[in-house]
Amino acid sequence: MTQAIHKLVLLGTGLIAGSFSLALKRARLVNKVVGVGRNAANLARAIELRVIDVASHDAAQAVEGADLVFLGTPVGQMGALMAQIAPHLPVHCIVTDGGSTKQDVCELYRQYLPNQLASCVPGHPIAGSDLSGASAATYGLYEGRRVVLTPLPETSDQALETVQALWQACGAIVYEMDAKTHDGVFAAVSHIPHLVSFAYMNAVLAKDNAEQCLDFAGTGFRDFTRIAGSHPEMWRDITLANRDAILSDLRANAAQLQTLIALIESGEADALTEYINQASQARSAWGKKRSNK
Amino acid sequence: MTQAIHKLVLLGTGLIAGSFSLALKRARLVNKVVGVGRNAANLARAIELRVIDVASHDAAQAVEGADLVFLGTPVGQMGALMAQIAPHLPVHCIVTDGGSTKQDVCELYRQYLPNQLASCVPGHPIAGSDLSGASAATYGLYEGRRVVLTPLPETSDQALETVQALWQACGAIVYEMDAKTHDGVFAAVSHIPHLVSFAYMNAVLAKDNAEQCLDFAGTGFRDFTRIAGSHPEMWRDITLANRDAILSDLRANAAQLQTLIALIESGEADALTEYINQASQARSAWGKKRSNK
Known part of the structure; x- marks a missing residue:
């Protein structure tokens, strides 16, 4: 006590x-x-x-x-x-x-x-x-x-x-x-999702028909971008404070997009299925473990 | 009738x-x-x-x-x-x-x-x-x-x-x-969120301490990755069927990540705030319009 x-x-x-x-x-x-x-x-x-x-x-x-x-x-x-x-x-x-x-x-x-x-x-x-x-x-x-x-x-x-x-x-x-491990973990599962979500929103906004696109956005978009509505100053501070871990993970995400682009360009259906399957399995396992979907 | x-x-x-x-x-x-x-x-x-x-x-x-x-x-x-x-x-x-x-x-x-x-x-x-x-x-x-x-x-x-x-x-x-407009719109607000979410999950899984990271993932991660749990064959089919619009938008997303990386590297706090603010404002406006957050 x-x-x-x-x-x-x-x-x-x-x-x-x-x-x-x-x-x-x-x-x-x-x-x-x-x-x-x-x-x-x-x-x-x-x-x-x-x-x-x-x-x-x-x-x-x-x-x-x-x-x-x-x-x-x-x-x-x-x-x-x-x-x-x-x-x-x-x-x-x-x-x-x-x-x-x-x-x-x-x-x-x-x-x-x-x-x-x-x-x-x-x-x-x-x-x-x-x-x-x-x-x-x-x-x-x-x-x-x-x-x-x-x-x-x-x-x-x-x-x-x-x-x-x-x-x-x-x-x-x-x-x-230790603080470094902490910052690495939270870059990966909190800071990066926020930043990727901001980047995604800005990609949509840069489209000629952005408004039309947003008109047809549904529940997948809603959940995926919920964190894009976060507080700008707070997230600027977190981003600059955890700069190194975030840059490293952002580069890894950019590399994953390049991998995915290459898979789609080459039309390798099996490799693409495997790529998606790995992500899907891991996400489902996480959801079950937390029993919060 | x-x-x-x-x-x-x-x-x-x-x-x-x-x-x-x-x-x-x-x-x-x-x-x-x-x-x-x-x-x-x-x-x-x-x-x-x-x-x-x-x-x-x-x-x-x-x-x-x-x-x-x-x-x-x-x-x-x-x-x-x-x-x-x-x-x-x-x-x-x-x-x-x-x-x-x-x-x-x-x-x-x-x-x-x-x-x-x-x-x-x-x-x-x-x-x-x-x-x-x-x-x-x-x-x-x-x-x-x-x-x-x-x-x-x-x-x-x-x-x-x-x-x-x-x-x-x-x-x-x-x-x-028309079908082409349809496919462009749904690439932007449905297909790309799925693919970016798959890529993000795979980036986390590639980390040495992936399991530790996932252990500390919270509600932001949960919502952002909900669609990463989607059906692999279905999403392979959609991705290959809508290849051109998807490739174009995936490249735009990769470019946004590079813009963001450059902003963080240079430490331009105001420009970073503006970058986040644009995304955050747009997302909040969308949520209000739909009144579904």
Whole structure:
């Protein structure tokens, strides 16, 4: 059983941080939650929904006396926040985050909190949703979901175990891997689908009869492009943050398209069937394993 | 109001043909439905579900006295069936189909039914489903769905209007375009998403840590790859049948990936945002228009 957190500070009070707070409150593992944000309406809503107990605009002041700081903002804002809190962070206060890329966030910890690395536990809860803001936060968001922790070499066992136990108390399944492996895995199964979907949409839009084409798009198109509707700035940041893994996988996808083009050009029906079959079998097996199609 | 069809023959009694039959029966626009198929169990089930009234293994015999023949098999089987029925087809019997590519099917009509082209009405009901077989047939499948008819220059107004009216009686919205335009549109919004999704799956499978990657795939991956689980032989046939339009669009997609790779390599954040934004705006606008996200 984990020891309760006396004071939790959320830097950013959106879906990810808010749901973390709600789950810990329900598990009676946190006494007081301070939320820091720039959007007054969102902070007010967070208090109203009891996602946080106290709102603040001042990260430096907020972290005084904190046991745990959770960085729940987009990765692009984390460096500035770490710089603000660094001089005010209590010695044993644990710092963790919900950023969806990890090599760059690890770099930020090193740059801005070099003397507190033992207490830093980079993390990535896998709980994407189209929704955002405190009002989207729910008690059960992490129930059965995966959380990946990518500890630094300096991260202490105690800090790691504490964050692990808190996520488990939220109902999450916790995995540990190094930041580079994390970024490679999520480039492959999250970032690339988004980018390929953007590229596909732009290919359709470049057609002379784009509008006519979109008029006849059906359910296959709908599902395939759902993620193409994602937030541009967020995906620009993720893309640039995870540049190397993404470039490598994008090149692999371009090469696969060339393979496929060559198969169709040559009209090799059996090889084409085999190409499709390999993809189809693997996708069906994945769907069965997850029993979510 | 359309005149009722005395005898409708379904060549192939799966989801597409079966649902056509059920909708026409409900509209009281057909008196007798004969189903022709190779799978005895599926035929028996079709009778049991009243999708058809009579089952047959002999297409030639079945079409005698028919007013309307619907080809509901995969496109790859249509030529052989047309050859079988050609000598037995009543003079004014209308022939239509549900094939998802149209230039190749038009070619088959020309090759196998050259003397009956006035009565031939190539068509494509847009009602994809993961399900197949007579037991998947439903009365309402075509309610509000689109059906594209691609008449031949020889197709008579009367035959076209009859088929149009029957589909409208099924609740469908009927469009007319030439076969080449049809194939271009469906390459863009149906065939290419499938092929890009197959290529993406194969790129993941080629990775050293493919299994680890798939373990962390979430809802974005799930939707993006849903169509990668499609039927390999069916998609091989569609791909080869619509070769030219598909090759052109696949090359455009490969070029888009190169554009994206160049943007990421150069680190041009604003241009990257604009690239993503264009795709995201278009996808969101499409979703709103369809109000199906």
